[in-house]
Amino acid sequence: MGLDYKWVFWNTHKKAYDRLIVSGMVIYLVLFFTISFLTNPEIIAETVIIRAFGSLAIIMLHIILAIGPLTRLNTKFLPVLYNRRHLGVSMFLAALIHGIFAIIHFHALGNVNPIYSLFTSNMDYGSLTNFPFQVLGFFALLILFVMASTSHDFFLHNLSAKTWKRLHMMVYLAYALVILHVFLGAFQQETSVFTTATLFLGWLTLVSLHLVAAFKESKVDRFVAEKNTEGWHKVCPPEEIEESRAKIFTVKGERVAIFKYDGKLSAIHNVCKHQGGPLGEGKIVDGCVTCPWHGYQYLPHNGQSPPPFTEKVKTYALKIEKGMVYINPKAFPEGTAIPPISSS
Amino acid sequence: MKRSDEFYIGYQKEVGPGTKKLLKRFIWITVLILLTGAAVFGFFQRPAVNSTFDFGNPTQVSGVYHESPYPMLRVPLAENEFKEIVLLGFGKSGPNPFLKDLRERKGDLNGKQLTIEGQLIYYNGRTLLEIDDSQKVMVSGTGAYEQPKSMGTRTLEGEIIDPKCYFGVMKPGYGKIHRSCAALCILGGVPPVLVTKEENNREVYFLLTDVKGNPIHQDILPYIGQPSRLTGQVKELGEWRIMQIDVSQIEKLKKESSIY
Numbered sequence: 001m002g003l004d005y006k007w008v009f010w011n012t013h014k015k016a017y018d019r020l021i022v023s024g025m026v027i028y029l030v031l032f033f034t035i036s037f038l039t040n041p042e043i044i045a046e047t048v049i050i051r052a053f054g055s056l057a058i059i060m061l062h063i064i065l066a067i068g069p070l071t072r073l074n075t076k077f078l079p080v081l082y083n084r085r086h087l088g089v090s091m092f093l094a095a096l097i098h099g100i101f102a103i104i105h106f107h108a109l110g111n112v113n114p115i116y117s118l119f120t121s122n123m124d125y126g127s128l129t130n131f132p133f134q135v136l137g138f139f140a141l142l143i144l145f146v147m148a149s150t151s152h153d154f155f156l157h158n159l160s161a162k163t164w165k166r167l168h169m170m171v172y173l174a175y176a177l178v179i180l181h182v183f184l185g186a187f188q189q190e191t192s193v194f195t196t197a198t199l200f201l202g203w204l205t206l207v208s209l210h211l212v213a214a215f216k217e218s219k220v221d222r223f224v225a226e227k228n229t230e231g232w233h234k235v236c237p238p239e240e241i242e243e244s245r246a247k248i249f250t251v252k253g254e255r256v257a258i259f260k261y262d263g264k265l266s267a268i269h270n271v272c273k274h275q276g277g278p279l280g281e282g283k284i285v286d287g288c289v290t291c292p293w294h295g296y297q298y299l300p301h302n303g304q305s306p307p308p309f310t311e312k313v314k315t316y317a318l319k320i321e322k323g324m325v326y327i328n329p330k331a332f333p334e335g336t337a338i339p340p341i342s343s344s
Numbered sequence: 345m346k347r348s349d350e351f352y353i354g355y356q357k358e359v360g361p362g363t364k365k366l367l368k369r370f371i372w373i374t375v376l377i378l379l380t381g382a383a384v385f386g387f388f389q390r391p392a393v394n395s396t397f398d399f400g401n402p403t404q405v406s407g408v409y410h411e412s413p414y415p416m417l418r419v420p421l422a423e424n425e426f427k428e429i430v431l432l433g434f435g436k437s438g439p440n441p442f443l444k445d446l447r448e449r450k451g452d453l454n455g456k457q458l459t460i461e462g463q464l465i466y467y468n469g470r471t472l473l474e475i476d477d478s479q480k481v482m483v484s485g486t487g488a489y490e491q492p493k494s495m496g497t498r499t500l501e502g503e504i505i506d507p508k509c510y511f512g513v514m515k516p517g518y519g520k521i522h523r524s525c526a527a528l529c530i531l532g533g534v535p536p537v538l539v540t541k542e543e544n545n546r547e548v549y550f551l552l553t554d555v556k557g558n559p560i561h562q563d564i565l566p567y568i569g570q571p572s573r574l575t576g577q578v579k580e581l582g583e584w585r586i587m588q589i590d591v592s593q594i595e596k597l598k599k600e601s602s603i604y
Contacts, residue, residue: 292352
């Protein structure tokens with residue numbers, strides 16, 4: 001959490017995370033270059049650079065896209081999510097080196113502008129196998145650039161979490177463009193079954209992880225609460241909620257987290273104001289609901305971040321009848337204090 | 345069953361033992377993915393050919409200049425033995441921008457003895473010379489050059505490439521990935537060349553012209569970098585062949601190029 005903007009709020013974990021990113025990238029590049037020049041001695045450096053950075057960016061993109069569903073399936077993966085934006089920016093830099101070298105190599109030093117050439121030097125837009133695959137890569141790189149350049153809390157706050165999240169969901173469009181770029185480009189000429197199978201396996205893994213995670217989450221949304229005469233939703237007995245933790249329920253299409261702490265119960269909106277993290281998967285730490293994604297905190301009884309922070313989420317009224325917790329589906333405005341109820 | 349009480353907060357130092365264990369496993373799996381990826385993508389690349397571009401290592405070449413059909417230099421190697429060197433310009437361009445000054449001063453260059461300092465490109469017995477400075481082209485006399493000899497009409501299958509990249513500047517300098525670059529080179533004045541394979545798997549190279557023997561550039565762009573069938577009058581000029589074609593009669597073939 002921060003009140004002002006810095007390039008990076010460094011801490012031990014972020015430093016360790018970045019060291020691992022750089023080490024992984026260096027290991028990949030060194031091995032790719034070594035194998036390329038040993039097994040293909042006539043190859044030229046420009047080709048190896050384009051291929052090394054392009055393939056590295058694709059592998060990194062797969063890892064990045066796997067992190068989200070992995071954390072939804074097992075919260076112990078959360079440290080990997082914590083600094084994912086640095087991984088994203090590193091992946092963009094690898095893709096950028098691939099793109100710049102490819103544009104210089106194939107499109108520069110001609111009698112037309114290299115970017116104009118990228119769109120016009122192959123006009124077979126109506127053909128699948130002859131399609132100008134470079135255009136797909138260019139648009140993917142453009143999306144990754146927008147994402148990388150807004151991967152900072154300054155943009156997150158100024159664009160609003162919702163807009164920022166929508167913008168960053170475009171990574172899936174970028175992924176689709178990248179896959180098409182490779183299958184309609186490199187794989188049309190470099191037709192090894194092993195490289196094709198590797199990328200197919202990556203795609204399959206990502207699709208499976210997303211489907212399994214979505215199925216797990218859909219259980220929460222499928223929950224249909226009984227309503228009492230006043231329209232309150234009957235959710236669960238208080239014993240079902242662990243101390244300092246929450247249970248998530250969907251009421252009126254909104255996910256709400258009911259927290260138990262110090263013998264009390266409070267309900268707040270499940271979506272963190274920072275990046276939309278699931279507050280209900282967080283924990284009460286130092287008396288505050290703590291978001292599992294980046295540690296943003298809210299007081300459970302009023303949904304307000306502790307001063308001097310200013311984030312606020314909606315709150316909900318709870319009551320216990322005949323040993324069951326009931327929630328009023330009508331949310332109070334963000335930051336409204338609601339007295340907690342006793343959990344016993 | 346009570347769930348583990350471990351809870352990770354990025355800005356706090358402590359990490360629970362279960363989380364640490366899983367993270368270690370994740371890191372090792374990621375390293376394994378990176379190693380496997382580098383091995384697969386690095387190893388399974390088509391082998392590059394031993395073509396050469398003497399970049400940064402200029403050579404002075406003397407011979408008789410002629411334009412039949414593209415700017416070339418007939419260079420004597422021994423008595424009655426010559427090499428036809430195709431002339432090219434810097435980057436994705438033909439030689440004409442670098443010969444313009446000389447033409448303005450000396451007129452028609454056909455039959456002139458030229459000495460050019462440029463960078464050689466060579467592969468499979470064919471040589472090309474890149475001129476990157478018009479000041480490095482000098483006239484030193486006159487000489488004779490041969491006219492192409494007719495070899496009849498032929499129909500051939502192959503791929504149209506730009507010879508600058510194919511014979512050494514780029515690897516690979518053919519196919520779909522390189523198609524845009526080949527289009528720019530040919531548009532810039534590099535002669536289009538058809539590469540075919542004979543029955544003995546030997547590559548044969550045809551400089552392509554229109555049916556009247558004039559250079560073609562723009563019109564052939566849609567056919568570059570893909571398997572095609574061409575029919576035309578074939579002529580021989582030293583180690584090169586020339587094919588005079590009607591571009592509109594080129595037939596695109598839906599199959600993998602035989603030159604790969």
